[in-house]
Amino acid sequence: MKQYETTSLSPQVLNRLGISQAAGKLASGEQVMKSIRSKDAKLVIIASDASDRTKKQLTNKCTFYNIQFVISFTIAELSHAIGKTNRVAVSILDSRFAKMILKENEEVML
Secondary structure: OOOEEOOOOOHHHHHHHHHHHHOOOEEEOHHHHHHHHOOOOOEEEEOOOOOHHHHHHHHHHHHHOOOEEEEOOOHHHHHHHHOOOOOOEEEEOOHHHHHHHHHHHHHHHO
16 A cells, blocks of 8 residues: 655645535545444545644554555645535545546656
């Protein structure tokens, strides 16, 4: 399982997050931790400007439950992309959406 820390995910990923939200395939807020524990999360995106404590808590849970995560974007960018306020992390609940985002990440990392 690959885990990434990057600040260079493409802007198209933000569009995909909005589509995931509209399709009901994205969790945010307290639901992120619940989706990790229930293993419904396929990918977790954590804001790069989240507190160190929050990042550690989320990355530890993702590692324990073997869920991929990416640290990217800011709280403002994530929040705006899904039409909510103050979202520190989001979890993608659909494997197809998660694969699209990870594929974009791989292309950016090359």
